[in-house]
Each structure stands twice: as C-alpha cells, then as structure tokens.
Amino acid sequence: MALPSAASPLRRSQRRTAALFIVPFFVLFAVVMVAPIGYALWMGLFQERSSGLGFGGAERVFSGLDNYTDALADDGFRSSFAHIALYCALYIPVMIGGSLALALLVDSALARAKRFFQLALFLPHAIPGLIASIIWIYLYTPGLSPVLDWIGAFGGTWDFYSNDHVLASMVNLCAWQWTGYNMVIFYAALQAVPREVIEAAVVDGAGALRTALRIKVPMIASAVVMTVLFTCVGAIQIFTEPKLLNQRGAPSIDTEWSPTLFIWKAGFVQHDYGLAAAASLLLAALGIALSYFVTRLGNRWKAATS
C-alpha cells in the first residue's frame, strides 16, 4: 500500500516536468513545420484562372493534382533534377573525400600545429554562403579577377563560366565552404577512436596509410554517413550559387537550373503559388527518399566494416 502512494506523486511530477520540456518542441514543430506543409498541400490543389485580357480579376479554382502533373511535365523542372544529380555526383565525392583526407592528415602522428590547421580550414565556413559566392564570382569574372589576370600573364586562358567549366567552378565554390566544416566533424570523431586500437595496429605492422584507411575510417563510419546524409539533403536544395552564377552571365546556368530556383521562379516571378507549392513538396519528397536510402546504404556499409 505504501509503495504506490509514494511512487505516483513522484511519477506525476516527473511526467509534468517531462511535458514542460517536450511541449515547446511540439508547439514549434506544429507551427513551423506541420502547419506550413499542410498549407502548401492545400495551396498545391488550386490554380488562379482569369479570362479574356485578364483585367476583370482572377479567381482561384480547385484543380486537383494539376499542379503536380504540370510540374512533372515541365522540361525545366525535370532537367533541374538532372543538373543537381550531376552536381552531387561531382561535389559529394570531392568534398567528403577532401575533408576526410584533411581530417586524417591533421590527425596523423606527423601533423604539427593541429589547432592552427583545424581553425584555418574551418574559417571558410564562418563566412556566410552568400558572401563566399560573391567573393568567388569576383575571382571568376573576366576583367575583375586577379586570378584570370595571372593566368593571362602566363599566356593561358580559362573561362570559369563556359559550359564545360561552370559545374567545376560551382563545385569548387561549395567545396571551399564545406570541406573545413566536415573536416572538423571527422577530426572530432577521430579523437574518439581509442588510441590502443591504433597502437595495436602499429604494433601489428600497419603503416600510416593502412592505419588511416583500414582502422580509422571504419571507426568513424557513423560520422561519414551522417555528413553524407546532410550533404545530400543540402546539395539538392542548392540555390545561392547557381542564382549568382546565373546573374553573372554563366550561359548554361539558367533561371531554373536547380529545383529551388524553379520553385523560386514559379512563386516569385510567375506568381504561380500553386505550382511553387507542388514543386516544393516534390522536392521535399525527394529529400525524404534520399535520406532513407543514404541511411540504409550507410547502415549496410557500417555493418560490413565493423
């Protein structure tokens, strides 16, 4: 008899405390996630229709899934996915590979001034993405760029905006911003690798390279999978860089080069909010699907290596 009466007030107060901590999250989640998504779903079901010359006003009519089929039938929207697929295929290996290599270098027994390199490599990430893009675009632009002047001084030519080079220019810009950031994550994960495991590997005769690739990388597999996941989700939403490259006149980067640019144009240039909402949800669906597959593949890889 004494037991429940002593436990239940405790449990009740615990529950109250738990609720106190949890409720703000759910309130915010409902207001800034669930409600907007619901509203976007709703908006995606309507289209604005006018008649004649259009000066008699427009009315909003229910159009079912027309916005979704319109988006999927749009050449611009479809090719925007091809563009970002190509971009991801180039960007993710370069950026993740680069930051992994740097993290392993800084972590290696040979490295000196580890703190300095950590900070120096992280610095680009401290610069807002928009500013970074403007700086790089300045370096890419003929007539302004000192880099191009140097190339010219040695008799060479290079066009950062040409159809063949512009994707590499964009990957370079993004990798510059994100390599250091991911390097810091990898480096932190490497710190958690037990030193005795590495010592054991060394005692067994593994060289530095072998230790890095066979011991260290598998042990930070979780961190690698997590960064690949975040990078994928971020990369399919790329906006600032193509937007600015478009304005600087890179011919192959058009105003609907990436899905987010298409959505932005549909919403804010064409004022077609239904189409923009539908396209946003399609992009979100891709993000969810991609997260699922990356996590599954990642888990399989982790299981295989550990």
Added chain:
Amino acid sequence: MTRTSRSFRTASLAAVTALGLLATVTACGGGDSSGAASDGKPVTLTYWTWTLGAKSTVEAFNRTHKDIQVKFAEIPSGTEGYSKLANAVKAGNAPDVATIEYQMVPEFASQGNLIDLTEYAGETVKSKFPESVQSLVTFGGKTWTVPYDVAPQLYYYRTDLFKKYGIEVPKTWDEFKTAAEKVKKQDKNVRLASMPKSDPALLAALSWQAGGKWFATEGDAWKPGVNDAATKKVAAYWDGLVNDDLVQSYAGWSPEETKARTSGKTLSFLGASWSAGGMKTSMPDLAGKWAAAPMPNWGTAASGNYGGTSYGVLKGSDHAEAATEFITWLTTNKAGVEARLADLESPSSALPANPEMREVAAAKFDTAYLNGQDVYALASQQVDTIVPGWTWGPNQMDVYTAVQDTAAKSGFVAGVDAGQQKAESGIEDRGLKLAK
C-alpha cells in the same frame, strides 16, 4: 541607374530571402493599413520605391501636407522588387503606393495587385499626359497607374575617346557597325559598346525602336509578337555583332560593365533619358567626358521606351483617395518634381511625361557632368520619335526570363523565339484568351 536591371545587381537580397524558400512559399501574413482620417488625425500612407530622389520627395511632401503623411521605404527594383510587392499584396501588408514600371502594369493589374484608379485619377491621366503614355497605363477601359516619366532611348558616348579613335557619332545601325569595326581594328582590347545578354528590357526597347510589337490586344484576346519580323531583325543584328566580336557582352549592370566603361575599354553605351542621373555616382572621375546623342536608328528617326515609371495604389490599401492625391502631387506638381531633383548626390534625370513638368525638371537638373549639354531638351525631342502602338504583356517578367535564359545559351534570335513561346503558353496557362 534606376531601372529594372538594378535587380541583377541587388539580387543577392533575394538570394538571402529565398533561402528559406520552402517556408516562405507558404508564408501567411496579417497586418493592416494604419489610421483613419475621420477623427482629424492625418492619414498615414506607406510608399515603396527604388527611384532616385525618393527621400527628398517624401520629405518635401510631408512638410507641405498636414492631412496626409507618407512613410517611405526603399525596395529593390526589378524582379525582386515586384516579387516583394506581389507577396505583400498576397499577405495583406502591401504599401499604399508603389512605383510600377510601364512594362509591369498589365501584369500587375491583371494579377489583381492594383486598385483601379479610374475614379480618382482617370481625368488627370487623360488631360495631362500624351496619348502614347496613356496607352501604357490604361487597360480594359480602366486607368491603373499614373505615369511619371517617359524614357526615350539615348546613346551615351565618350567624347575624348571618340576623338582619339577618330569615330563619328553613329546615326544609323549601319554606321554603328562600321564604327565598331574601326574601333576593334585600332585596339583589340577596346570595343565601341557592350550588349548585355542579361538585360531583356534593352532588347525590348531596341525592338520597339525598330517597329516591333511584343504584345497587342485583339478584342478580348492577347496577341504576342515577341519574335515578330522587326524584333528578329534587331536580334539577328546583335547576334552578328556579338559573334563577330565587335561588341562586348558583359552582364548588364555588373561591376565589370562599369569597370570597362571607366577604364575606357567600352566607348559608349545604350541608355535612356534616366541614365544621366546615375553616371555621376557610378563614374565620378569621368565628369565632362560624356555626351548624349539620339540612339542610332534603322534609317528614319525613331526611339523606343527603355524603362519608364508610373505610380499605382496596391490592393488592400484603405486610402486610395489620399494615395492618389500623393501620386498626383508626385507626377504633376511642380514642387513634387523639383523635390525629386533636390537630392544633390544622385538626382533623378528621368524625363517627366507631363510636358509642363519637363521644363521644371530641366531647369533644376545639374548639367555639369555632361559638360553643360541640355540632356532634357535632347530627350524631349526624342519623345516625339517614340514608335506608337507598343503594349506590354500580362506575363512580362516570365517572358523576360525566357528571353534571357535562351539568349545566354544560343543568342538573341533563339531568345526571342523562346520568349514568344513563353508568352503564348503563359497566357493560356492563366486562362487568358490567346488570339489565334
């Protein structure tokens, strides 16, 4: 430097706002206009613009008006500015008054963003503005905005460098091409001019000058002609100059374009009446070295409108009458026009559409930068040569981006074809009637 394409410079702003895209597409909003006038308190109007001299204009208005007070905020021009306005209307917190360029009037009116001003300003527009300008703000028998300026094209050139290279000011496009060849022959790093692929409004003005008509109405149907014969001729001409490397093609309104002008690598540019106002700030060291001339033409004197602004009252405003009073003061009152030119840093050189106001503005404009040249008189003469009958379309921005995207990839001729396609599909997608 007041016009559409400032967007292409300030679009970074949009980039920031649009990062939160998934959320903002679904943005909802509240807010309402302030104050009622009946209790003797002054009506407070909000006013969004990007035009030069707006601050001094609003200050002068507030000083002289007790019952109406205006609060002014600067917004970006071009696509970003119009997006901001359209979204504000949607969200119910739009300003009372905003600057709407002629090219955006049909689009804004047909999307329900403007209040019909026929009742308040119909008479003013009819009695005080030339017919060619009235037709840019009157659609479906209703007056949608009140015009401020006309923007006849003007050709600006470096007097010192023209002398150095032995170039006469070209009067026709043939002479322009010959001059461009002559310049390139003398210095492979210098060109006569630059033709941006990212400024479809300039291509539109050049097509207008050649007699093209990108849009027309037939009864209650739209008839787009973005790739009509005159426009094709213009597009092919510029494709030729670009392909033969006779002109540069810097991005419009970009730092590299300005740098090429200031460093003497570009000898002239295709502008309009309003261009003179911004030169003082963008190229301060070149005072006295520029002059303006009529735009080269196709054989007979002709000009297109390159830009040009009007003022509208946005849907949701509770003070349409007071707003119209402010607009009328801005566009047809001597004090309003003078106040706009009172800003000494970057005075507006826009040419008022109302002929009486032209003299007011001309008397106030400082001509020192252009070596004393009376640019207002020159621009006024050009107004008479503006080709009549041009109409802007109900999905102008969309057509512009289609022209721009394709022109960047495959030249102006392909660009205007893409523009025509977009014009037709855009009209039908919205349920508007397309003339067959």
